[in-house]
Amino acid sequence: MENKIRVIVADDHACVREGVRHLLGIIAHVSVVGEAVDTQSLAALLDSCTCDVVVTDIGMPGIDGESNAIQFLRQLLHHAPQLPVVVLTMIHQASSLLGLMQYGIAAVVDKRDITASLLHAIDAALTGQGYLSDHARAAIAAAGSPQPRAGVMSAGEWKVFTMYVSGMTISQIALRLNRSAKTISTQKRNAMRKLGLETEADVIDYACQIGLT
Structure with missing residues (x-):
């Protein structure tokens, strides 16, 4: 059959791919036209292989030593906003799920919903419609109505958050980035708020979900 939908699949777990x-x-x-195990190989595939949709995890090794694919996807969607991206994830924080959509992600599929939802997500992505799988939609519904841009962090806030999760203290981050501890603490609180995280336990849980720890 001609005119097949060409899909690139990226996940660091072979069983998921x-x-x-x-x-x-x-x-x-x-037609699956390529597979990637991290963002480095995904970037190489995107340079060498024409595709219509990218289906990708976010909790996989990133470029430049990052432990997840979020920054890469943000940059990808900034430079290629027309490329539909379907994210596979186990994230269950409502504001974080909405934040992914606000970055330009076309569809979010909870990994527990892959069988029932993936094809619907791909079809929705291709037609420019936003899509959330059942578990993702239920998580958002259970949380009420988050602020419209609650999940969107600045690059600086994300950097501080990832450094904090890696085990650095506020003082160490401030010294590394040549900023005041007060500024770093504010950025860390803003990042937590935008991710829908209220406690340190929430931070640890979220970090584990997307592969930061």
Whole structure:
């Protein structure tokens, strides 16, 4: 069949890539044209392989030593906003899920919903419609109505947050970035608020979900 939907699949777990490839392989009008195990290989694939949709995890090794793919995806969508990206994730914080959509992610599929939702997500992404799988939508509904841009962090806030999660103290981050401890503390609180995180336990849980720790 001509004019197949060309999909690149990126996940650092072989079992997830195999499951997605098998699921999409039984759909006549879909073709998996490449697989990546981290953002470095995903970037290389995007440079060398034409695709219509990217299906990717975010909790996989990033470029420049980062431990997740969020910054890479933000940059990708900034430079190629027309490319539909479907994110596979286990994140369950409502504001974080909405934040992904606000970055320009076309669809978010909770990994527990892959079988039932992935093809719908791809179709929605291609037609320019936002899509949330059942578990993702339920998480947002349970949280009420987050502020419209609650999940969008600045690059500086994200950098401070990742350094904090890596084990650095506020004072150490301030020294490293040549800023005041007060500024760093404010950026860390802002990042937590925008991610929907209230406690240190929430921070640890979120960091584990997306591969920061």
